[in-house]
Amino acid sequence: MTRLTVLILLGALPVGGAAQRGDWPMPGKDFAATRYSDLSEITGANAGRLRPVWTFSTGVLGGHEGQPLVVENTMYVVTPYPNVLYAFDLTREGYPLKWKYRPAVDPNALGIACCDAVNRGAFYADGKIVYNLLDGHTVAVAAATGKELWKTRIADLAQGETTPVAPLVVKHRVIVGASGGEFGIHGWLKGLDLETGRLVWTAYNIGPDSEVLAKPGIFQPFYDRGAELALTTWPAEVWKNGGAPVWGWMSYDPALDLLYYGTGNPAPYNPEQRAGDNKWTASVLARRPDDGTLVWAYQFTPHDSWDYDAASEMILADLVVGGRPRKVLVHFDKNGFAYTLDRATGEVLVAQPFVDVNWAKRVDVATGRPVVDSTKLTGASRGNVKHVCPTLEGGKSPASPAAYSPRTRLFYLATNNMCMDYQATQATRIAGTPFIGANTPYHAGRGGYMGAFIAWDAGAGKKVWQTTEPYPVWSGALVTAGDVAFYGTLDGWFKAADARTGKVLWRFKVGSGVVGNPITYTGADGKQYVAVYVGIGGDWFLLAGDVRSDDPADVRAPADFVPDIARHTSQGGIVWIFAL
Amino acid sequence: MDLRPVVALLFVTAACGGREAARPSDVAREEPRVFAGGVAPPAGAPQVDKNPFRGDRQSAAEGERTFGVMNCDGCHGGGAAGWVGPSLRDGRWRYGGSDGAIFQSVYYGRPHGMPAYGGLLPPGAVWKLVTYLQLLEPPANAPTQSWR
Numbered sequence: 001m002t003r004l005t006v007l008i009l010l011g012a013l014p015v016g017g018a019a020q021r022g023d024w025p026m027p028g029k030d031f032a033a034t035r036y037s038d039l040s041e042i043t044g045a046n047a048g049r050l051r052p053v054w055t056f057s058t059g060v061l062g063g064h065e066g067q068p069l070v071v072e073n074t075m076y077v078v079t080p081y082p083n084v085l086y087a088f089d090l091t092r093e094g095y096p097l098k099w100k101y102r103p104a105v106d107p108n109a110l111g112i113a114c115c116d117a118v119n120r121g122a123f124y125a126d127g128k129i130v131y132n133l134l135d136g137h138t139v140a141v142a143a144a145t146g147k148e149l150w151k152t153r154i155a156d157l158a159q160g161e162t163t164p165v166a167p168l169v170v171k172h173r174v175i176v177g178a179s180g181g182e183f184g185i186h187g188w189l190k191g192l193d194l195e196t197g198r199l200v201w202t203a204y205n206i207g208p209d210s211e212v213l214a215k216p217g218i219f220q221p222f223y224d225r226g227a228e229l230a231l232t233t234w235p236a237e238v239w240k241n242g243g244a245p246v247w248g249w250m251s252y253d254p255a256l257d258l259l260y261y262g263t264g265n266p267a268p269y270n271p272e273q274r275a276g277d278n279k280w281t282a283s284v285l286a287r288r289p290d291d292g293t294l295v296w297a298y299q300f301t302p303h304d305s306w307d308y309d310a311a312s313e314m315i316l317a318d319l320v321v322g323g324r325p326r327k328v329l330v331h332f333d334k335n336g337f338a339y340t341l342d343r344a345t346g347e348v349l350v351a352q353p354f355v356d357v358n359w360a361k362r363v364d365v366a367t368g369r370p371v372v373d374s375t376k377l378t379g380a381s382r383g384n385v386k387h388v389c390p391t392l393e394g395g396k397s398p399a400s401p402a403a404y405s406p407r408t409r410l411f412y413l414a415t416n417n418m419c420m421d422y423q424a425t426q427a428t429r430i431a432g433t434p435f436i437g438a439n440t441p442y443h444a445g446r447g448g449y450m451g452a453f454i455a456w457d458a459g460a461g462k463k464v465w466q467t468t469e470p471y472p473v474w475s476g477a478l479v480t481a482g483d484v485a486f487y488g489t490l491d492g493w494f495k496a497a498d499a500r501t502g503k504v505l506w507r508f509k510v511g512s513g514v515v516g517n518p519i520t521y522t523g524a525d526g527k528q529y530v531a532v533y534v535g536i537g538g539d540w541f542l543l544a545g546d547v548r549s550d551d552p553a554d555v556r557a558p559a560d561f562v563p564d565i566a567r568h569t570s571q572g573g574i575v576w577i578f579a580l
Numbered sequence: 581m582d583l584r585p586v587v588a589l590l591f592v593t594a595a596c597g598g599r600e601a602a603r604p605s606d607v608a609r610e611e612p613r614v615f616a617g618g619v620a621p622p623a624g625a626p627q628v629d630k631n632p633f634r635g636d637r638q639s640a641a642e643g644e645r646t647f648g649v650m651n652c653d654g655c656h657g658g659g660a661a662g663w664v665g666p667s668l669r670d671g672r673w674r675y676g677g678s679d680g681a682i683f684q685s686v687y688y689g690r691p692h693g694m695p696a697y698g699g700l701l702p703p704g705a706v707w708k709l710v711t712y713l714q715l716l717e718p719p720a721n722a723p724t725q726s727w728r
Binding site: 158427 | 612613614615616617618648649650651653654655657658661662663664665666667670672673674691692693694695700719723725727
């Protein structure tokens with residue numbers, strides 16, 4: 001067999017696993033991160049008959065981002081801190097636990113995690129459930145027994161690193177990263193050995209080529225030339241606390257043997273403390289999973305001045321662009337542009353706004369650079385820059401991954417229609433404390449609604465339909481071969497929509513705001529089920545602190561831009577399962 | 581007095597000697613703490629239970645500047661109204677609201693991630709921070725929130 005054939009076979013199957021059709025073994029369903037299922041029992045004609053069949057209180061109140069996994073009739077659920085892992089037996093009535101795993105997690109992580117103690121999920125590979133604990137450890141647990149197989153320290157709380165990201169396991173490598181863009185970390189990606197947990201490689205996102213793993217003759221960014229790009233685009237020494245965290249979603253193309261991930265914001269938020277493009281913050285990087293070698297990189301927001309992390313998923317699809325079939329990567333950036341890139345080279349094929357954008361007029365596809373509106377540039381010397389769209393929460397939150405249906409050839413995503421004022425201030429780096437330097441109040445965007453669920457044609461760069469929502473929409477998307485798309489809302493509705501028209505077919509009030517990602521799977525009885533975490537939190541724990549009820553010593557006024565969200569929801573971690 | 585030069589100087593000193601001193605067992609009694617800047621508070625707790633600056637507006641203004649310079653607002657929010665860390669202006673305290681209890685929270689840190697600032701800030705600067713927090717007005721709507 002050729003090397004290429006082996007790689008394709010590896011990519012087509014969950015690594016070494018026994019996952020079956022109808023399972024959901026990894027965060028994005030597949031290595032292309034499509035969040036598309038070919039299950040088709042639930043359709044536009046019958047979705048109105050969906051009903052809840054089971055719920056489970058996780059006992060944890062933090063923001064429930066991420067998603068359950070289902071493998072071989074077992075559902076695996078990871079909670080926010082303290083990162084309990086539950087394994088439910090889907091073959092028995094009431095889905096009793098097979099086991100639960102309660103790791104020791106350093107509570108100091110709660111003060112180092114920027115934005116609530118979230119966890120974005122686990123990955124199933126080779127009979128193991130692999131996930132990150134908030135305090136900078138990766139663990140592998142035997143899927144059959146719940147026994148801990150290994151635990152590896154990957155990150156340093158004292159430097160502001162925490163680890164809510166979901167790992168990606170490919171070719172017996174566990175790929176992990178760390179958050180800390182608000183703490184001035186020196187961002188990295190690491191590759192561990194799946195069998196032992198041993199650290200195999202570390203690739204920094206900023207710094208000298210030797211640490212970025214950019215090797216002459218191999219690293220070929222489409223738009224940039226020269227060596228030491230991640231060093232020369234920074235003031236001396238500043239890059240060492242320059243951010244570029246990894247907290248979103250990863251994907252992998254087995255034919256190209258490329259691993260894709262986005263990096264977060266440069267630190268601090270005050271851009272005047274870090275002159276230059278600040279590569280490779282707010283970028284997509286393509287690496288070899290075996291040894292971390294960097295193959296190409298593209299920066300969405302050079303010299304980011306608005307906290308536009310590029311941590312959103314990179315969805316791999318085969319699309320027709322400009323009349324030609326192309327192997328692309330589609331990315332909905334916080335900065336409000338949807339990018340369609342050639343995933344072999346990093347060339348920008350399409351870049352169009354999917355929400356109202358005013359910090360840049362457009363993206364010049366010849367140079368790959370945004371044409372920035374200079375009146376929207378921020379900095380401590382510029383005072384309060386008014387009305388920048390979108391906000392630093394993103395035109396779409398990276399925490400809310402999109403879905404892609406090869407049937408409709410459309411992408412489905414939750415969006416935010418909000419703008420911000422941005423007042424940057426001088427920030428001081430003190431290890432273990434926040435390194436931010438900006439005050440950024442929000443207001444609703446044009447039209448007054450604050451969110452929407454949309455369908456996007458990434459070949460043409462056009463919105464196909466949109467359903468507006470009163471609040472920002474912060475859940476992931478799911479789309480199925482029944483042409484039904486699923487999403488949840490901050491005010492606690494879980495909805496099914498017609499994937500072709502956007503018409504809402506069914507909705508159910510699920511007890512707390514939804515910031516998790518729906519999945520679907522085949523149950524032990526052969527039926528199609530849909531599951532989702534609910535539990536408002538993440539940034540919404542920060543922005544709407546009046547949804548909190550568990551701490552009598554923490555009482556907050558309503559947020560001025562969502563003064564009534566607490567009327568509709570409160571904290572609460574619940575797993576829901578629905579079926580016809 | 582503008583605290584900024586003092587704080588900056590303290591920070592530079594701290595940054596030089598920091599890592600080795602960051603042994604949780606030096607000061608922590610129940611659980612390890614995070615040390616701001618990696619510097620543990622000096623051994624021997626200042627045994628003061630009364631805020632020497634209580635109610636003094638000038639001290640509160642200095643404390644407010646320290647609240648920004650030392651990145652307190654990054655966790656507790658602008659105006660200490662609450663962010664990933666709890667609100668400090670609601671008149672309620674997880675670890676006690678007496679002068680000495682608030683001082684201890686800042687100087688020695690608390691479990692669940694409140695860093696110890698005693699390695700970077702002298703006791704006087706911490707007391708001025710306490711003075712600032714004590715003078716904040718609780719929100720008008722607490723404890724009842726209602727909608728029409």
